[in-house]
Amino acid sequence: MGFQHYILVCGGTGCESNKADEIFRHLIREVEEQKLDEKVQVVKTGCFGFCAQGPIVKILPEESFYVNVVPDDAQELVTEHIVKGRPVERLLYREADSKKHARVDDISFYQKQFRIVLRNCGFINPEEISEYIARDGYAALEKVLFEMAPEQVIDELKSSGLRGRGGAGYPTWMKWNFTRGAEGERKYVVCNADEGDPGAYMDRSILEGDPHSVLEAMAICGRTIGADKGYIYIRAEYPLAIGRLERAIAQAKEYGLLGEGILGSDFSFDVELRLGAGAFVCGEETALLASIEGERGMPRPRPPFPSVKGLWGMPTVINNVETFANIPVILVRGAEWFGRIGTEESKGTKVFALTGKIKNSGLVEVPMGTPLRDIVYNIGGGIPDGKQFKAVQTGGPSGGVITAEHLDTPIDYEHLQELGSIMGSGGMIVMDETDCMVDVTKFYLDFTVEESCGKCAPCRVGGRKLHNILTRISKGQGVPEDIDKMRRIGRAMTKASLCGLGQTAPNPILSTLRFFQAEYDAHINDSLCPAGKCKDLVHFEIITENCIGCGLCARRCPVLCISGERRQPHEIDQERCIKCGECFAVCKFNAVLRA
Amino acid sequence: MPATAEPTLSKDVLDFINEWRDEPGNLIMILHRVQQEYGFVPREISLLLAKELDVPLARIYGVITFYHFFKLEKPGRNQISVCMGTACYLRGGEDLIQELENLLGIGVNAVTDDGEFSVEAVRCVGCCGLAPVLTVNGEVYGKVTKAQLPDILAKHRDE
Numbered sequence: 001m002g003f004q005h006y007i008l009v010c011g012g013t014g015c016e017s018n019k020a021d022e023i024f025r026h027l028i029r030e031v032e033e034q035k036l037d038e039k040v041q042v043v044k045t046g047c048f049g050f051c052a053q054g055p056i057v058k059i060l061p062e063e064s065f066y067v068n069v070v071p072d073d074a075q076e077l078v079t080e081h082i083v084k085g086r087p088v089e090r091l092l093y094r095e096a097d098s099k100k101h102a103r104v105d106d107i108s109f110y111q112k113q114f115r116i117v118l119r120n121c122g123f124i125n126p127e128e129i130s131e132y133i134a135r136d137g138y139a140a141l142e143k144v145l146f147e148m149a150p151e152q153v154i155d156e157l158k159s160s161g162l163r164g165r166g167g168a169g170y171p172t173w174m175k176w177n178f179t180r181g182a183e184g185e186r187k188y189v190v191c192n193a194d195e196g197d198p199g200a201y202m203d204r205s206i207l208e209g210d211p212h213s214v215l216e217a218m219a220i221c222g223r224t225i226g227a228d229k230g231y232i233y234i235r236a237e238y239p240l241a242i243g244r245l246e247r248a249i250a251q252a253k254e255y256g257l258l259g260e261g262i263l264g265s266d267f268s269f270d271v272e273l274r275l276g277a278g279a280f281v282c283g284e285e286t287a288l289l290a291s292i293e294g295e296r297g298m299p300r301p302r303p304p305f306p307s308v309k310g311l312w313g314m315p316t317v318i319n320n321v322e323t324f325a326n327i328p329v330i331l332v333r334g335a336e337w338f339g340r341i342g343t344e345e346s347k348g349t350k351v352f353a354l355t356g357k358i359k360n361s362g363l364v365e366v367p368m369g370t371p372l373r374d375i376v377y378n379i380g381g382g383i384p385d386g387k388q389f390k391a392v393q394t395g396g397p398s399g400g401v402i403t404a405e406h407l408d409t410p411i412d413y414e415h416l417q418e419l420g421s422i423m424g425s426g427g428m429i430v431m432d433e434t435d436c437m438v439d440v441t442k443f444y445l446d447f448t449v450e451e452s453c454g455k456c457a458p459c460r461v462g463g464r465k466l467h468n469i470l471t472r473i474s475k476g477q478g479v480p481e482d483i484d485k486m487r488r489i490g491r492a493m494t495k496a497s498l499c500g501l502g503q504t505a506p507n508p509i510l511s512t513l514r515f516f517q518a519e520y521d522a523h524i525n526d527s528l529c530p531a532g533k534c535k536d537l538v539h540f541e542i543i544t545e546n547c548i549g550c551g552l553c554a555r556r557c558p559v560l561c562i563s564g565e566r567r568q569p570h571e572i573d574q575e576r577c578i579k580c581g582e583c584f585a586v587c588k589f590n591a592v593l594r595a
Numbered sequence: 596m597p598a599t600a601e602p603t604l605s606k607d608v609l610d611f612i613n614e615w616r617d618e619p620g621n622l623i624m625i626l627h628r629v630q631q632e633y634g635f636v637p638r639e640i641s642l643l644l645a646k647e648l649d650v651p652l653a654r655i656y657g658v659i660t661f662y663h664f665f666k667l668e669k670p671g672r673n674q675i676s677v678c679m680g681t682a683c684y685l686r687g688g689e690d691l692i693q694e695l696e697n698l699l700g701i702g703v704n705a706v707t708d709d710g711e712f713s714v715e716a717v718r719c720v721g722c723c724g725l726a727p728v729l730t731v732n733g734e735v736y737g738k739v740t741k742a743q744l745p746d747i748l749a750k751h752r753d754e
């Protein structure tokens with residue numbers, strides 16, 4: 001029996017942290033108290049993607065989109081919207097430049113999006129397998145078990161053009177085909193849910209919002225390559241996703257969709273979780289396998305590739321969460337349909353975590369080939385606080401920057417590579433004029449130096465050297481030769497490092513040098529940080545003419561180094577100043593100079 | 596660890612070990628369970644694990660020290676993790692650490708004298724849309740400002 005209304009509450013980590021669960025419970029209580037349980041269903045779903053506006057509540061069929069909801073709003077939502085049929089105006093989402101309330105479909109954040117991977121995220125209750133099944137869930141597995149030969153599955157993936165979403169963009173069908181053809185007593189399917197790129201959370205949201213799509217795809221992979229066991233290697237930092245996966249696995253077993261003799265066939269397949277423990281290098285496939293084996297997560301040279309010698313020496317397919325999540329839809333709707341989305345070389349969609357200096361930060365899925373401008377301005381709503389756009393960083397610590405002049409570049413594997421960046425796993429970090437390229441690059445090198453496992457010298461030593469040079473430059477102690485030196489060390493690391501971590505660690509430097517060398521030069525030649533970010537190169541001064549002596553800065557200063565009589569111009573004691581910038585931020589009279 | 600005569604593995608941990616004993620590659624999962632129980636991996640427990648699982652202590656320490664997630668020191672009663680992922684870094688994660696230092700008198704990877712709080716910097720907790728983010732005992736706080744920190748601390752101090 002259908003319901004007249006569905007109230008969907010976002011249960012992604014972002015919204016949960018803002019009391020979404022309490023909102024959910026309050027709504028249920030209201031619905032029960034007002035005896036509406038037969039007419040209204042309250043559902044907690046996966047992430048809606050529009051995280052900046054959370055917690056979000058969506059009511060169907062009206063498609064009302066309520067944002068920044070608090071638990072106490074539950075009563076009003078039920079009494080007004082459901083009972084009296086009057087939308088609660090004050091909570092409805094409005095576009096920045098309009099007074100009109102937007103329905104979900106009209107919200108520009110969603111308009112340019114195309115949801116394949118996130119098709120169920122925010123629509124179904126991820127803790128209820130029946131809801132997944134109701135949306136064609138496990139239909140692909142059924143097809144693979146009873147209607148398709150393994151070769152046909154591989155052919156279908158081949159004509160779909162699906163490439164790995166974990167970073168390198170390797171054609172998925174080839175991996176499966178190699179592993180299928182490899183000799184081994186046993187074979188394994190591994191899902192890489194380590195999501196190490198800091199600033200990215202696509203995989204987390206997929207697992208939280210639609211865990212069955214990944215389980216189904218892993219079973220399909222098992223059938224195709226001849227494996228009966230799968231592992232999901234997931235970060236321990238993702239407790240909600242772990243919980244949803246455990247529940248999903250248990251339910252799938254109950255329904256006979258995992259375990260012995262799936263759907264009455266002769267195919268058995270089991271999935272087990274293995275937790276990561278906070279080591280970025282474990283996202284690299286050979287290190288990941290070592291970690292599942294309970295060892296230190298050190299990479300080893302390839303070949304042999306995991307498709308030949310993987311987990312416990314057996315042929316293994318390793319795919320990323322998002323790669324897997326694409327597969328059931330491809331098999332249900334067909335390779336031809338999928339192949340029409342995207343560009344010639346890059347098919348389908350890509351999910352990005354759009355964050356940093358952007359108004360509508362959140363999770364977005366767009367067809368491959370969408371221009372960056374659409375993502376930043378139409379979906380993302382542009383840069384907040386009237387600041388200037390400076391660059392977008394993709395690919396995290398292995399990637400690079402894309403600048404304003406390249407905003408019309410279509411986003412796909414090839415174009416990003418041409419620009420010296422990479423697609424990466426989907427982190428997309430927007431930077432504005434106040435972000436210093438030397439500082440951000442140093443941040444990434446901090447990261448790779450810390451995360452380097454230390455096994456090979458190019459990465460261990462080269463990374464440290466690069467980091468030292470960057471630190472010097474950010475303190476104004478760089479010398480002009482440093483630029484060349486960094487390029488040389490970078491090239492050596494790219495060529496000689498053992499794994500992708502070291503090979504790509506210099507990318508943030510090489511890329512920012514390509515587009516922002518002037519900024520490096522300013523640090524080196526003029527001891528100047530144009531963005532005003534590098535603490536050793538800025539100093540703060542009070543402009544006597546503008547200062548009215550309100551004393552706000554003196555009260556805010558954490559080290560009490562600002563002094564002055566009331567209503568008289570104040571002064572900063574440069575000796576004691578720690579350059580936190582607090583005075584600059586609070587002054588309402590432009591009386592603090594940052595130089 | 597309290598100074599009891601013989602440290603022992605709790606029943607829950609032992610049950611877990613028994614469940615995982617024959618699983619290949621079980622060490623990391625068992626260490627997760629131990630840390631969940633004690634908040635860190637005490638040396639005495641590692642010694643017991645070495646006997647129980649029949650693996651050299653050096654191998655256990657090799658694994659513990661490789662992975663950032665495992666701790667060898669007892670953390671504070673309230674564990675504050677400040678996200679230093681890229682999104683949070685750009686939006687002022689560092690300032691939060693600085694302010695916590697002002698308020699608690701401790702920097703990263705330290706515990707307050709009274710054992711109430713410990714502070715660590717972590718990589719992306721996956722709520723980048725809410726940057727800057729910190730978690731206290733796993734509870735996520737998003738869009739945190741320096742001004743909110745005293746209240747957050749007070750709330751957990753009283754709990």
Ligand SMILES: Cc1cc2nc3c(=O)[nH]c(=O)nc-3n(C[C@H](O)[C@H](O)[C@H](O)COP(=O)(O)O)c2cc1C
Pocket residue numbers: 163164165166167168169170172192193194195196197280281282283284285286318319320321323324425499500501
């Ligand atoms: C240092 C390093 C970190 C990586 N981190 C991840 C990660 O977090 N998630 C992921 O799916 N792939 C990651 N990869 C890529 C994997 O090695 C592998 O290529 C990928 O999981 C394959 O899946 P795909 O073909 O579906 O993309 C990383 C690679 C390197 C070198």
Ligand code: FES
Pocket residue numbers: 198199200678679680681682683684718719720721722723724726728
């Ligand atoms: S960068 Fe802080 S939550 Fe992702």
